[in-house]
Amino acid sequence: MRYNIRYTITLLLLLLFSISAAAVDAPEYSGEPYSVINDNIPFFAVPYVSEGDVIYEVFEDYSPLDELGRCNAATANICTELMPTDERGDISSVIPTGWHSVKYDFVSGKYLYNRCHLIGYQLAGEDANTLNLITGTRYMNITGMLPFENMIADYVKETNNHVLYRVTPDFKNNELVARGVEMEAMSLEDHGGDICFNVYCYNVQPGVVIDYTDGNSGAYGEFILEQDKNILHKTGCLGYDGKNETNIAIAEGAVWEFVKHGITLCPLCRPE
Amino acid sequence: MNIIVCLDNNNGMLFNKRRQSRDRELILRIKELTEGHRLWMNAYSARLFGDDVFVADDFIAEAGTGDYCFIENTPIPTDSIEQIIIYHWNREYPSDTYFDLDISGMKLISRYEFKGYSHDTITEEIYEQQKI
Numbered sequence: 001m002r003y004n005i006r007y008t009i010t011l012l013l014l015l016l017f018s019i020s021a022a023a024v025d026a027p028e029y030s031g032e033p034y035s036v037i038n039d040n041i042p043f044f045a046v047p048y049v050s051e052g053d054v055i056y057e058v059f060e061d062y063s064p065l066d067e068l069g070r071c072n073a074a075t076a077n078i079c080t081e082l083m084p085t086d087e088r089g090d091i092s093s094v095i096p097t098g099w100h101s102v103k104y105d106f107v108s109g110k111y112l113y114n115r116c117h118l119i120g121y122q123l124a125g126e127d128a129n130t131l132n133l134i135t136g137t138r139y140m141n142i143t144g145m146l147p148f149e150n151m152i153a154d155y156v157k158e159t160n161n162h163v164l165y166r167v168t169p170d171f172k173n174n175e176l177v178a179r180g181v182e183m184e185a186m187s188l189e190d191h192g193g194d195i196c197f198n199v200y201c202y203n204v205q206p207g208v209v210i211d212y213t214d215g216n217s218g219a220y221g222e223f224i225l226e227q228d229k230n231i232l233h234k235t236g237c238l239g240y241d242g243k244n245e246t247n248i249a250i251a252e253g254a255v256w257e258f259v260k261h262g263i264t265l266c267p268l269c270r271p272e
Numbered sequence: 273m274n275i276i277v278c279l280d281n282n283n284g285m286l287f288n289k290r291r292q293s294r295d296r297e298l299i300l301r302i303k304e305l306t307e308g309h310r311l312w313m314n315a316y317s318a319r320l321f322g323d324d325v326f327v328a329d330d331f332i333a334e335a336g337t338g339d340y341c342f343i344e345n346t347p348i349p350t351d352s353i354e355q356i357i358i359y360h361w362n363r364e365y366p367s368d369t370y371f372d373l374d375i376s377g378m379k380l381i382s383r384y385e386f387k388g389y390s391h392d393t394i395t396e397e398i399y400e401q402q403k404i
Contacts, residue, residue: 146364154295155294196288197288
């Protein structure tokens, strides 16, 4: 953290933020990278607007990790003073909860997971800050979050105005990988006239099924389930009796899901 | 009339009734391009340009032959268009309102790239109505 200027009003606002920073009930993922929440009104907007105050203090605030080592809400007053002037540094030393270094050929850039900044580097210049990095899919990072970060960054560069910004990861129960992040932003000088949004970006990757409890994953596929023996086969495997159609069923999902439900993998075709 | 719009990589124009982006170098370029002509827009857009523009709620109806209309948050007309000037931000932004005018029947007569203030490269494309 490069700035640590705290004013009373800022603390009061942060208190209000923390009260409303619980994860929202987002709609189920339906093929779009994000959903609009609360008609695009940030939850922190109501107390802010009603008080009619404008804050210009430079601050960024990262919640402490919880008992499972997971990040929580990150809040910043995005302005030119916070924005980086150097290229991003190495962040590979940070291992966020649920992290796996795994590749899929059909994922852009191959790697399923990115060390995903809550407050994007282009906005606050945070490198290897463990309080600001979660395990996020390439899809969430690039297709979901980045366009919103771009919009804020370019607006601040052009206007020198301030944007109050909060990103809250949504961890269900004891899961180590977030289901998504809620992103809230409001331009301050014009009370949200230019920048005002509240969206939920889904931590999903098309074609991949993620186990959010630990970050394990597998490619979505279609398999054959030999029902009496509870054995999973690749389609076309010679290891099951294809003549007895009543004993086989088409099964869709990722291999790890079947294993988790006690289904054995065929040693001949080795589905993966 | 001549139409001017700004688009992101997905042909987006707005998100949550607000412009996706702005660039002070782009404003200068538009002023240069439209010099000597009337440049129309509504009050929402006029804040970007300052003086020397014509402002009206129904500016598209007001604009005549040879005039320019800078359009951000109003529907794009489908007739009486002489040229369409598209500025591509070459950036990804969120969008919920898109440029959906079919310009396949128009001819690209000019393409020009320049550096913006907050954008690495802005691309200007000018499409002209085909003469029948």
